[in-house]
Amino acid sequence: MTTSENKAALTVYSTTWCGYCRRLKTQLDEAGIEYKEIDIEKDPASAEFVGSVNGGNHIVPTVLFADGTTATNPSLAAVKSALSL
Structure with missing residues (x-):
């Protein structure tokens, strides 16, 4: 569930063509985790x-967490762990 609010727990940097x-995003939606x-x-x-x-590469998805840390192509489990869910 995307949100335009700044209160999202994370930001997902993506492209339209990226599987x-x-x-x-589907996994985040199913888990009820809001993201921008x-x-x-x-x-x-x-x-x-x-x-x-x-490292200079435009790799997506790249996730930015509210605490400023990032993850590149993380699993849902990794996102949940970073969010302490």
Whole structure:
């Protein structure tokens, strides 16, 4: 369930064509975990951020947690663990 509020527990950086992104978003939706989604192909600053946390590579999905940590292509279990769920 995407949210436009800044209160989302995490931000998912994605693209429209990314199968791994679709899978993660579906799993987050099914688990009831709110997130903000940003398409890095429509937001150059977000693409730059994703590259900065992935050694210059624009790898999606990249997840940014509220505490400032990131995860690249995480499993749902890894997201839940990071959120202490």
